[in-house]
Amino acid sequence: MTTSTEFQHGMTAPLKAPMVITAGEPAGIGPDLVLMLAQQPRQHPWLVIVDPELLRQRAIQLHLPIEIVQWQAGDTVPQAAGVLGVIAEHLTSPCRTGELSTTNASYVLRTLERATQGCLQGCYSAMITAPVHKGVINDAGIAFSGHTEFLQELCKVPKVVMMLATQGLKVALATTHLPLRAVADAITAPLLEEVIGILDQDLRIWFGLASPRILVCGLNPHAGEGGHLGREEIDVIEPCLERLRQQGLQLIGPLPADTLFTDKHLQQADAVLAMYHDQGLPVLKYKGFGQAVNITLGLPIIRTSVDHGTALDLAGTGRADAGSLATALQYAAHMAAIKEHL
Amino acid sequence: MSNLRPTVALTLGDPAGIGPELIAKLLSKPSTLQQANIVLIGDPWVWEAGQQTAGVKVETLAIESLQQARALDSDRPLFVAVDSVKPEDVQVGVAAASGGASVLKVLDMCLAAVSQRHIDAICFAPLNKHAMKQAGMPFEDELHYFADYLKVDGFFCEFNTLGGLWTSRISSHVPLKDVASYLSVERIKQATRLIYQSLAAAGVAQPRVAVAAFNPHGGDGGVCGREEIDIIAPAVKALNDEGLPINGPFPADTIFLKARDGQYDAIVTMYHDQGQIAIKLLGFEKGVTVQGGLPVPITTPAHGTAYDIAGSNKASVQAMENAFAIACRMGASYRAQTRG
Numbered sequence: 001m002t003t004s005t006e007f008q009h010g011m012t013a014p015l016k017a018p019m020v021i022t023a024g025e026p027a028g029i030g031p032d033l034v035l036m037l038a039q040q041p042r043q044h045p046w047l048v049i050v051d052p053e054l055l056r057q058r059a060i061q062l063h064l065p066i067e068i069v070q071w072q073a074g075d076t077v078p079q080a081a082g083v084l085g086v087i088a089e090h091l092t093s094p095c096r097t098g099e100l101s102t103t104n105a106s107y108v109l110r111t112l113e114r115a116t117q118g119c120l121q122g123c124y125s126a127m128i129t130a131p132v133h134k135g136v137i138n139d140a141g142i143a144f145s146g147h148t149e150f151l152q153e154l155c156k157v158p159k160v161v162m163m164l165a166t167q168g169l170k171v172a173l174a175t176t177h178l179p180l181r182a183v184a185d186a187i188t189a190p191l192l193e194e195v196i197g198i199l200d201q202d203l204r205i206w207f208g209l210a211s212p213r214i215l216v217c218g219l220n221p222h223a224g225e226g227g228h229l230g231r232e233e234i235d236v237i238e239p240c241l242e243r244l245r246q247q248g249l250q251l252i253g254p255l256p257a258d259t260l261f262t263d264k265h266l267q268q269a270d271a272v273l274a275m276y277h278d279q280g281l282p283v284l285k286y287k288g289f290g291q292a293v294n295i296t297l298g299l300p301i302i303r304t305s306v307d308h309g310t311a312l313d314l315a316g317t318g319r320a321d322a323g324s325l326a327t328a329l330q331y332a333a334h335m336a337a338i339k340e341h342l
Numbered sequence: 343m344s345n346l347r348p349t350v351a352l353t354l355g356d357p358a359g360i361g362p363e364l365i366a367k368l369l370s371k372p373s374t375l376q377q378a379n380i381v382l383i384g385d386p387w388v389w390e391a392g393q394q395t396a397g398v399k400v401e402t403l404a405i406e407s408l409q410q411a412r413a414l415d416s417d418r419p420l421f422v423a424v425d426s427v428k429p430e431d432v433q434v435g436v437a438a439a440s441g442g443a444s445v446l447k448v449l450d451m452c453l454a455a456v457s458q459r460h461i462d463a464i465c466f467a468p469l470n471k472h473a474m475k476q477a478g479m480p481f482e483d484e485l486h487y488f489a490d491y492l493k494v495d496g497f498f499c500e501f502n503t504l505g506g507l508w509t510s511r512i513s514s515h516v517p518l519k520d521v522a523s524y525l526s527v528e529r530i531k532q533a534t535r536l537i538y539q540s541l542a543a544a545g546v547a548q549p550r551v552a553v554a555a556f557n558p559h560g561g562d563g564g565v566c567g568r569e570e571i572d573i574i575a576p577a578v579k580a581l582n583d584e585g586l587p588i589n590g591p592f593p594a595d596t597i598f599l600k601a602r603d604g605q606y607d608a609i610v611t612m613y614h615d616q617g618q619i620a621i622k623l624l625g626f627e628k629g630v631t632v633q634g635g636l637p638v639p640i641t642t643p644a645h646g647t648a649y650d651i652a653g654s655n656k657a658s659v660q661a662m663e664n665a666f667a668i669a670c671r672m673g674a675s676y677r678a679q680t681r682g
Contacts, residue, residue, distance in 0.1 A: 180521070262622055277595075286598060286620070
């Protein structure tokens, strides 16, 4: 993994506490990815919350040499190639690679709870999540709409913001998984103030930006073109941005989304706020080439995640790509280092 | 010269914009002249100014009217002089009703020639809609003006093309809150069929067309919106039943990656920003707009009049060249169909 220039500063200072990865759905590629990353020496210490037996079996399946060390608080975290520090959380029932089982839904959630509690207590400096399978957790009778909402509840915060990042581009979303026909009604001044407030604050705390510059997308084509193509910019977005500017925030926009994502504008900003999912994500995927990460803002802890799913069909084959998890680790280390040095 | 060559009309566009300069650059390239029997129509003083800006001199053959163009198929561009605007009424770099009136007069003449089958395609240099409206155009854009003039009663829409990739959209300049109401099985079928047929007319043997989804993650099986299940997928199925190999619906965040990797020739998008964001990322300066669903091919660069650089010889001719090349290919198909 090459280290992008974006991560140069803050990378040399050692983290005070190790980071922790949750290996996610046991039948998916999560265990494969941590085994792949553990084949190289690590610059920053990280541990994995996972069933060690599951990991051993998967390593055999993948023909990857691995020494698994069960880590206890106070121990040194192994960082050498082929050695992996693990916090043991046991499966409820044995797992077959690539086959979902509702009985292990509670195991998946236990790994998330342990990571979150550990981060809240300061035992870990950040958590990085491998993919979970929402469907099988819900099929097990546990209402679960995603990592983001689960962590929001565990951390007892009123609002979180989903931000995706790749080299040179960070995009936060005002609305996430809403049907498109419901988006316009959801764009309200209180929502935007809350989302922009979190984005601005977390860019300061986690990314060390003294005065973050945020580019805000319009909602309508051509950002409404003076009201001819929709009035939300005039009625909602502009007045809201103006209020926030008076509080000292650096906000540019609302701009037409199709021109905003060109270099001319992006070079002037630290992050973009998109109004809806497909306004922001296609650009990120296009620019990211599989190296995009999902960052949850608004939490008292650092949480980054891969931008892909469980890929059940690839589990155990060795064909999974660990690039997104490696990038998620880089971002988490970068954010943790900045937080520690503030 | 073979009389099978399409006769393509070129216009100078808004006289205050970069159009005259672009046409001068286009016609100074030998490769341009091989593609068609070209007939340029415009004011001699505007054309002269364009050549001066571009620093080129293009030899033309003056003719009386567009009507004569086909018979005079020539190695040199033909030139029909009009008197549509006075030098004192044009300030380079400034939109004005006089420029809009000039554009309308020239396009009217081209459309009349199309109706009488004197020309096989029109390729126009950038114009300014607001200037045309100031000059009395009673339509929202030039596409609606063309459709009205040519009495089109079927489905028509604009295509944006970029290299080998074409896109169209089900709704265009409408507020986001209304876009869902524009989706219908019939509209998606018409738009998709049209882009398929237009690609074929532009010389793509077996067009590979994909249809975009509407909601995040393509609706996630109905959890995140039902338009895919209720409208888009049934439209795709109906097209497949007609024998058109159309794919989709695909989520917006992956469909343009597939297109970039060469898997598709065209994407039918559901709303303005779904396609436009991607198109601009892919390289807007090369893009072409094709006016789809009209009886005759009409193309133009996707960019505008670029008033800020007009008269300075800084304009890139690439999109204009691409627009002309597509007009020639589609014009040849049109000529083959309408001949005899």
